[in-house]
Amino acid sequence: MSTVGEQDEGRPRHPFDVVVVGSANADLIVRVERHPAPGETVLGSELAVHPGGKGANQAVAAARLGARVALVGRVGADGHGRLLRESLERDSVDLAHLHDTPAASGIAMIAVGPQGDNSIIVAPGANAWLTEADVLDAAPLLRSAPVVSLQLEIPLPAVLAAARLARRAVLNLSPAAPVPDELLALCDPLVVNEHEAAVLLGVPGEPDRQAKSLLALGPRSVVITLGADGAVVAEAGAVHAVPSPRVTAVDTTGAGDAFTGALAWRLAAGEPLADAAAFAARVGAAAVRRPGAQDSYPTMTEVEDL
Template sequence: MREARDEAGGRPEPHHRHDMVVVGSANADLVVRVQRHPAPGETVLGSDLAVHPGGKGANQAVAAARLGARVALLGRVGADGHGRLLRESLERDGVDLSHLHDTPAASGVAMIAVGPRGDNSIIVAPGANSLLTEDDVRLAAPLLRAAPVVSLQLEIPLPAVLAAARLARRPVLNLSPAMAVPEELLALCDPLVVNEHEAAWLLGDAGDPARQAKALLALGPRSVVITLGADGAVTAEAGAVRPVPSPRVTPVDTTGAGDAFTGALAWRLALGESLAGAAAFAARVGAATVRGAGAQSSYPTMAEVETL
């Protein structure tokens, strides 16, 4: 973590030095490239297996840190080889791991098949992520209360997500994987971030994104962002709906692009940028991400984003 040091003994300054805190998952991504995704009951041949650091929480933390944010991650990893891989990756990008706990369980794993157009299908085995508790969150209360933004997702237990949202000054919730959540959690979101498929699942309606954004806002969140892949995003707050364009690029692999978007969005909101402005920046980060393979391995620096 790139923190300033006090003059007395080299200890980090207090928790308010973080721009944002991510409460979420860390997974080892097991990636195979395929010429086409298998139908039910079908076997297809793929490439050699590649193992990369991932998980929605770790991805968001790394994406923001690589852009220059000061980030802490609250979560759990196993005391195994995958856990070591995840810690080493996060440390390289300067993420504060003082609240990333080692757990006597297997680390989370995501099994990812990547198609020829960069599209992917993912199955997640949560492992240690499923053991993050409300007590873990309460112990980190000073960290969470001090951060301008706390970024959340749903690859960890819902009680831990809700406990973190209650403590956060500004909770950003990526409703992924899509699931039913309490009205209280929706009401705390600022913004609620979903992709077009998650929006359709939540509303039971795959209609126009601008109309979906208004409908999602009516469910209670303070603001909404719907990501639309190559078509950018739509933001909604206080009745104002705005389209957000994305730079046009040739995608190589879309794995982790949504996490890069959300991590970048949360950071820019922490810096005081407007929702539409933060989403426009995040769309550029997402576009830069899909030009490379893997999740964290493809996340851009600020200099790379500025080339778009």
């Protein structure tokens, strides 16, 4: 794999490698011995509050690996908003288009089980205020960046506006929801896990078949993440399996965002999709070895040592 300097040599410089248009949430995390059944109460650990949100997570994941990243989004003018800004600033994410909003910051309520598995409920808060006008205001950034990374924790009109402006749009279809054909056609790639693929297709299935079926819906390429089993990549009718290093999972919170942020950065550096996904799988594996989302994201050195 080339170094950052080697990637830049002979390639045009852009203000940012990746522009993320997406959410920023405060993660309220409780560890539980088991997830409760409907109507059941279980006791958990002491509450921990960490910076999160799919957009902010992807921005931090890419920045920590060496990418130049900007985030377009909204946070509340509250304590959680200050936490989110401080976290992003520590990793040198550009916040010129992260707007304060007269609403509470978004939060995610996360229960983490003993095997690192999690259940998440998101209250969008300020994220729901992100508008198409906010995106158009950041149009010069989006048009110049090699890759724009998107998710669905912000309103769909903002996502679609960003995808229209992007030179290359990476869409993580999470939380899973129906989206217009126009948005699917702009994805390169569409990134989903097996559950999200089943929601979009209407039925579950084997990852290879799901990838081909998703490709038939219109995206230019598809990546299905499989957790500890790596990923499946589909483009131009070809399907490739991508392995993941075997690690002991402590907490899977934000691992998919680590994958997508790393994928976006490697695509911005000009790597083929299968190679970028293989690197992203290593980043995702490194992230599950520590608790939390952004707190768990590795540096380049940690990925190389995996």
